[in-house]
Structures are given as structure tokens and as C-alpha cells.
Amino acid sequence: MTQTTQAPQVNTSAATRLDLGGEWELTWSAGPDDVPEAVRTAAIPAQVPGEVHTALLAAGLLADPDVGWGELAQQWVGHSHWVYRRHVRWSPTPGARTDLVADGLDTIADVYVNGRRVGAARDQHLAYRWRVDEALVPGDNLVEVRFASAWDAAREHERAHGPLPSPYDEPYPHVRKAAANFGWDWGPHYVTAGIWRDIRLETYAGRIDHVRPLVRLDAGHAVAQVTAHVRVDAPDGSDVRVELTDPAGRRAGSAVGTVVGDEAAVVLRVDDPDLWWPVGLGGQPMYGLRVELEHIGVVLDSTAVRVGLRSVAVEETPDPLGTRWALVVNGRPVRVRGYNWIPDDTLASRATPERVAHRIDQAVAGNANLLRVWGGGHFATEEFLNACDERGVLVWHDFLFACAAYCEDDEMVELVTAEAEQAVARMSAHPSLVLWCGGNETVLGWRHWGWPDQMGVRGWGARYYLDVLPGVLARLDPTRPYVPNSPWSGSLDRDPAVDTHGLSHLWDAWNERDYVHYRYHDPAFVAEMGWCGPPAWTTLGRVVVGESPGPDSPQTRHHLRAIDGMHKLTRGLQPHVPTPRGDADWHFATQVVQARAVSAGVEWLRSRERCGGAVVWQLNDCWPVISWSAVDSEGIEKPLWHALRHSFAPRLVTIQPVNPGPTHDPTGDEGLVLVLVNDADASWSPDVLIRRVGLDGREHARAQVRAECPAGGLVRLAVDPEVALPADPRAELLVIDAEGVRTTWAYRPERELAAPSPERTVGVTVVDGALHVTVGAVTLLRDVCVSADRLAQPLGLEPSALAVDDALRTLLPGESQVFRITRRDGRAIPQDRAAALSTALLDESVRSFGEVTGSIGNSLRNKGTS
Ligand code: BMA
Numbered sequence: 132m133t134q135t136t137q138a139p140q141v142n143t144s145a146a147t148r149l150d151l152g153g154e155w156e157l158t159w160s161a162g163p164d165d166v167p168e169a170v171r172t173a174a175i176p177a178q179v180p181g182e183v184h185t186a187l188l189a190a191g192l193l194a195d196p197d198v199g200w201g202e203l204a205q206q207w208v209g210h211s212h213w214v215y216r217r218h219v220r221w222s223p224t225p226g227a228r229t230d231l232v233a234d235g236l237d238t239i240a241d242v243y244v245n246g247r248r249v250g251a252a253r254d255q256h257l258a259y260r261w262r263v264d265e266a267l268v269p270g271d272n273l274v275e276v277r278f279a280s281a282w283d284a285a286r287e288h289e290r291a292h293g294p295l296p297s298p299y300d301e302p303y304p305h306v307r308k309a310a311a312n313f314g315w316d317w318g319p320h321y322v323t324a325g326i327w328r329d330i331r332l333e334t335y336a337g338r339i340d341h342v343r344p345l346v347r348l349d350a351g352h353a354v355a356q357v358t359a360h361v362r363v364d365a366p367d368g369s370d371v372r373v374e375l376t377d378p379a380g381r382r383a384g385s386a387v388g389t390v391v392g393d394e395a396a397v398v399l400r401v402d403d404p405d406l407w408w409p410v411g412l413g414g415q416p417m418y419g420l421r422v423e424l425e426h427i428g429v430v431l432d433s434t435a436v437r438v439g440l441r442s443v444a445v446e447e448t449p450d451p452l453g454t455r456w457a458l459v460v461n462g463r464p465v466r467v468r469g470y471n472w473i474p475d476d477t478l479a480s481r482a483t484p485e486r487v488a489h490r491i492d493q494a495v496a497g498n499a500n501l502l503r504v505w506g507g508g509h510f511a512t513e514e515f516l517n518a519c520d521e522r523g524v525l526v527w528h529d530f531l532f533a534c535a536a537y538c539e540d541d542e543m544v545e546l547v548t549a550e551a552e553q554a555v556a557r558m559s560a561h562p563s564l565v566l567w568c569g570g571n572e573t574v575l576g577w578r579h580w581g582w583p584d585q586m587g588v589r590g591w592g593a594r595y596y597l598d599v600l601p602g603v604l605a606r607l608d609p610t611r612p613y614v615p616n617s618p619w620s621g622s623l624d625r626d627p628a629v630d631t632h633g634l635s636h637l638w639d640a641w642n643e644r645d646y647v648h649y650r651y652h653d654p655a656f657v658a659e660m661g662w663c664g665p666p667a668w669t670t671l672g673r674v675v676v677g678e679s680p681g682p683d684s685p686q687t688r689h690h691l692r693a694i695d696g697m698h699k700l701t702r703g704l705q706p707h708v709p710t711p712r713g714d715a716d717w718h719f720a721t722q723v724v725q726a727r728a729v730s731a732g733v734e735w736l737r738s739r740e741r742c743g744g745a746v747v748w749q750l751n752d753c754w755p756v757i758s759w760s761a762v763d764s765e766g767i768e769k770p771l772w773h774a775l776r777h778s779f780a781p782r783l784v785t786i787q788p789v790n791p792g793p794t795h796d797p798t799g800d801e802g803l804v805l806v807l808v809n810d811a812d813a814s815w816s817p818d819v820l821i822r823r824v825g826l827d828g829r830e831h832a833r834a835q836v837r838a839e840c841p842a843g844g845l846v847r848l849a850v851d852p853e854v855a856l857p858a859d860p861r862a863e864l865l866v867i868d869a870e871g872v873r874t875t876w877a878y879r880p881e882r883e884l885a886a887p888s889p890e891r892t893v894g895v896t897v898v899d900g901a902l903h904v905t906v907g908a909v910t911l912l913r914d915v916c917v918s919a920d921r922l923a924q925p926l927g928l929e930p931s932a933l934a935v936d937d938a939l940r941t942l943l944p945g946e947s948q949v950f951r952i953t954r955r956d957g958r959a960i961p962q963d964r965a966a967a968l969s970t971a972l973l974d975e976s977v978r979s980f981g982e983v984t985g986s987i988g989n990s991l992r993n994k995g996t997s
Pocket of ligand 1: 315316317533534571572636659748759
């Protein structure tokens, strides 16, 4: 008998992907007694990707949980079990297999095809793939995803393994799901479930799992080497063809690699590469990689990725205080001006790619150059990273651990390893991603929050930060720097809370002291610092129902989660401003103090030679809340955002005390220093006008300074004591004007200043489709703001539809300032609309800090509309 060996039959058609997104049917299957009857019996249309919450909201089965006490009335959602169902037509392809691929299931789910269990999910952060062709039948098929309560599963794990210490009374570290989904000090408890990412059927004879293009530059940046690691699931004898195109779309090289095991590595060389740079330092050219998987001349699958050519490193340099820490891109130290990023919505599907891109635009418009994706949320989406690539925004990404001890049992280690492998592989193409970090405040927690006593000999997570995660990076992406935690002082043996080494979180100012205390720190790098303040008045007003949204309103307090938050807000006001009389005054005062606080801290840090950067806590919000954010949940910039736009400007002029001293009295012996900070790559010599003026507007002294500040450098100039030292610190201010930007230095806290009652004029016109609100200073006006959100309603617009171009302007008597208010959608405001804005509304919408004293009374003179 002759035996013929046959090559395995390989399907000759390319892999196909059948999207299962769109409408599914959602039903409740089990849960607590307070589940509404209507929910128990309903077949609810549910959009996929999406959450149970968003489906219930769309079906009118859940009241808006953001509003009033709504959050408390929806806890049953998170304690329930749910089933998603849909039908799909399928027919077998000879020689090909079919997988069900879920890019994200939240969180504990069993998956069925035609009643047969095909897989189980246990981790929200993982993508899952199950072979399903044996369960599928030609024609109609039923796919079901049955979710159990992640909350209950976490409690079960807690009972089985013992409690894990964390600052919140929730079992979040017991389940691999976004920590903040169980409530945080800025976020609600909406414990979600659902098919929250794409889901599809993939049919293939061979497929590309992922492409990891690792980029290396030679020392002179004359040559870039791109090694495309292509992971495949393909028949033996397959090849991978990689084609490179330059940023202009021209072919720049190609190479073929043989698949060995499940991977092919293809090396491409780029001479004279067009480098990718962080925003402000150059362009963001992107090269293209087209990858084909071939088997005996047949293309089984193909994909395309974009790559940016750049190098990145962390430079740790010993200095007399400790160890400096700086990010270096393409050999150039980049001083970081960043924001921390939290999930943009607790209900993730509402954070659409457009909304996220807009939020990143707000970071860029606010002069930030880095976002830190914090470890209590999710891994960044492709859309997020694409937007950062295109804008030159650096991304620091935490692995998903936050503020808790984490179990090191086998199942957790397996899940965390898989998460890291997927995330590192998926994100490796993005030039914006420059740093991986093991987690948030977990080493700090171990050191300072009493965990060793509670954990005993149990593993608390160090294995992840020091072994598992760096191990994954060493295997999959050794081109990016890794830091085991934030904060971090260089080793587990050194207290992460010290400022002297590496990464710091500066929280004493907000938690315990006044903001002048930022100036007692001289850290190497600040990864977190922040101060709470309310969202826009209209944002708070929308969710505080039937009460004035002031500090005494129970619903306002419900929308404030900072530990001891109201007390800290009040303490923050005390040194600076008399107790506000009404709710609107309180709102404005707390917003302005938030802005002044963080801005003071950032300018201090930028004026310090050794500080490699400041990452402010936090850019965004996930629901309407009083929080540390610069932009509220409706996308409205708080005064903080405007203040930081100035303090984060690549070129900054700032006045600082030479030595902050215990009393912060710059009239002490060391005086004031003018600091020019130049993050741009050309030298800079601005004209700086420094004037000491009385609060009545009279000028007492002036100096004109011109100094050269080198590219990427910093210059300190002592201010002539004749100008710097006031005759009466309660009645004078230092006013610094440089290149159209004004900053001021007060010698005493606001409440001690002998300021005249503010008098102002306000006029409004429409110019070129924009509202121009002109504020004229009759007396000195400090920190003038116009709340554009309050002007929207009479114009028939949503509060978030309008944006104002500036805030917190200090005007000397006789000066005026035009605040330009435009529609965010770019449409014009009709000429005749100014008349719709009443004098009373303008009065409420224009505020300056001195008015918080309640002394404005009838000294306020409005011109009204014109
Ligand atoms: C930081 C963060 C968050 C928290 C924030 C404000 O330490 O890491 O956990 O929300 O402080 O308290």
C-alpha cells in the first residue's frame, strides 16, 4: 500500500471578521429584592459595545443616577445577574476555523453558543478568544453572554482569601475590573456589567494576532531600526511580508520573515528617519507598516499599523539632594507638564472616541505635553493612543493597580500576566506611549498605610511590580522604560514618600495645609498634585435638584467624595478669602482657590532646576462632582484649566520667593526672584515689566528686564529690592507683564489686603459670531472670570456649548479686558443674540475675586447689553 502525505488543507480566502456589535437583547436573571418589577420581566434592547446601565437608561428603566440621589437608587444593577443575547447567521468555510472574539467583557461571564458553553471571562481588562465552530450550526445561531455580579464575585473572593487593605470599603482589589468602578474619591459606585468592547466572529485559516513594531534609533539619530514582531496563528511554513511607507506615503522598504513558532521578526532599516517629537518640540510624522501573512503564495490575513520613530529613556541622575528623574525623548530631556487621566465616564461607552479626542485637545490647548493613564481605570483605547500620537502628547501608562494590596494567588498572577501581555503588545506601535508604571500608590500604601500588619505573610502585590510586569516588558517590549510604581524612590527599600528621589505625589498641601506649602518641596518629579474645586455652576446645578448647589446642600455633599472634602475646601479658603456669604460666592471662591493653588504649585516646581516635571491630578471627571479636575464632566473648563494654561505655557515668567521661609513673607531678607522658564527649542528673551502698584492702582516702582533664556533652560534674576519690597504689604501688589501675559504677586493673603470695593463695568456685543464680554476695571479687579456656561440658556444652547478664551485676569484701574465666548461647534452666534442676555445674568456671570467678600453691593455698575 502506498501512503501519500498530504499538505494540510488550507483555506485560500483571507480571514473574515463579522462584527457582532449593535443591538442585543438584555434580560435580568437574578439579583436582590429591590430590582424593579418592570426590569425583572423586560426584554431590553442593549447597544453593544455598552453597559447594562446605558441600556436601562435608554429603555427608561433607570433614572439618571448622576442626578440627585440617583446613585443610591441603582445599586441593584451591580448586584444583579444579566444575560445578553443575539442571533447571528453563519456558514462554515472549509479549511477555516471560527472564533468568537470579545475585546472586553465586564467582568464575570459565561459565554454560550446555541446553549453550549464555549468560554468564561474573569477579567474586564482582557480580550477573549474562543474557538466556536463546533458549537455553531449553518444558518441561525444564538449567542449568549451570561454575566454574574462582579461585586458579589469580589466579595466571595474576599471571603475565600481574606480582606485586602485599601482606602475604600469595597472589594475592588478582589476582581480584575476597573478599581474606580466601585466608587472613588471623585467617582460614583456604578458597578457595571456588559459587553463593553467590540465582539465578533473571526473565520480564518491563518491570522495575524498582533504586530509589535519595536523602534530603536542609533546614537546620532541617523538610522532607525524597526523590528516588526508579528505574532500569528498560522499553518506551518507561513511567511510574513512587511512593507514600510514613509510619512508622505512613499514606499520606504520591505522585508519578508519566516514564522518560527508563532512569531516572525522582520527588521527594517530607515536612514535619515523623520523623527516623532512631543508637542512643542517638533512634528509627529507617522510611518506606515503593512503586514501580510502568506502561506504558499496565498495571503491569509493582512493588517496595517502606524509607527512613529523616536527613542525614549528615563534619566536618573544623582544630585546633592537625591536622584533626579527626567524623561528623555530623542536624546532631549523633556520637562513634563502633564495631567492625570481617569476614565472619562463611569459608563465607559459614553466616552466616545470623539469625546476622548476632544478631551485630549483640551489637554493640549492647556499646554500639557503628557497624560498619565492612572491605574484605577482602564487600559487606553486605540483611539486615545492615536489621538495622542497625532498631537504629540506623551502617555505614561500605569498597569491596573491602585491604592490597595493585591493577592498573589495563581489565578490573579495568571490574569495579570495575560493583561500585561495583551496591553503591551497592543500598544507597542504607539510612539506617544513612553512609560509603563507598575501601579498607583501600592508601594506607598504598603509603606505607610499599615498593610504589613493586615497582610502578615500574604503577598501584597510586590511580585507584580518587581517581577511579573517587568518580565512581560522584557519579553515583549524592552524599548520602553518601566518604573515599578508611583510614587517611587528607586527601590523598595527607600520610602516612596520622600521628595528627594524619583517620583513624588504631593498631597500635603491639599490634605493638611495651605497651598503655599508646595514651596517647601524641591522634588525630582511630581506625578500627582492637586486641589479640589467644584464643576461649573450649571453642571452642579443640573444634579443638585430642588436645592441651591451650595456647601450646605446634602446633594452637593453627595457630589463630593474627597475624604473630609468640605472641611478641606473650607480650610483652603480660610487663609485667602473671607467666608463667602452665599452659594454663588462659595462656588466662585472655591473654584478660584483651586486654580490659584495648583497654579502656584506648578509655577514653583517649574522654577526649580531639579524638577523633571509636574503631572497635575487630574484632567477630567467621570460624573458631575466636586473634584480635583481641570475640566468637568460636561467638558467645561474650570478656572483651574485656564490658570494652568498660563502656568503650563512652554515659556513662563514667574515670580518666586528666593527662600519660601516659614512665614512665606517675601519681605524677609531673601526677597523675590524672577524666573524665566523656556521649554521651547529656541532661545527666548522677553521684555518683562515689573511694577509694584498700590491696590488703588498707583504705581510705586517699576523695572524693565530683558534676559536671555536658552532653549530648554531656565534663568533666575533677583528682583531689585527697590521694586520688590513693598512699603505696605497689605496695600500693594507686584504686577508682572511679559508678552501679553500678566501675573501678579500679592504680599499678603487676599483676606488681609486693604483692597477697595471692586467696581467694574460690563458690556456685551457680538463680533464675528462670538460674544465679546468687555469688563472694565474702575478699581483694581483680581481674577476676573466670565462663566460662559451661565450665558448659554438664553441663547438656546446647552451650558457646555460655549467656551470662553480666558479667565482669572487681573485688571488695574482703567484697564479693560474682552472675554471672547464662542460656540464649541464653530457655529456663529447671531448678531442680535446679545440682547437676550439680561444685565442681571451678566452680573451673575462675571465675577472677580474681591467680590467674594460680599462687599460689592451697589458699587457694581453694569453697562448692560450694548
Ligand atoms: C491620588 C490618586 C487617586 C486619588 C487622588 C485624590 O493619590 O492616586 O487615588 O483619587 O489621589 O485623592
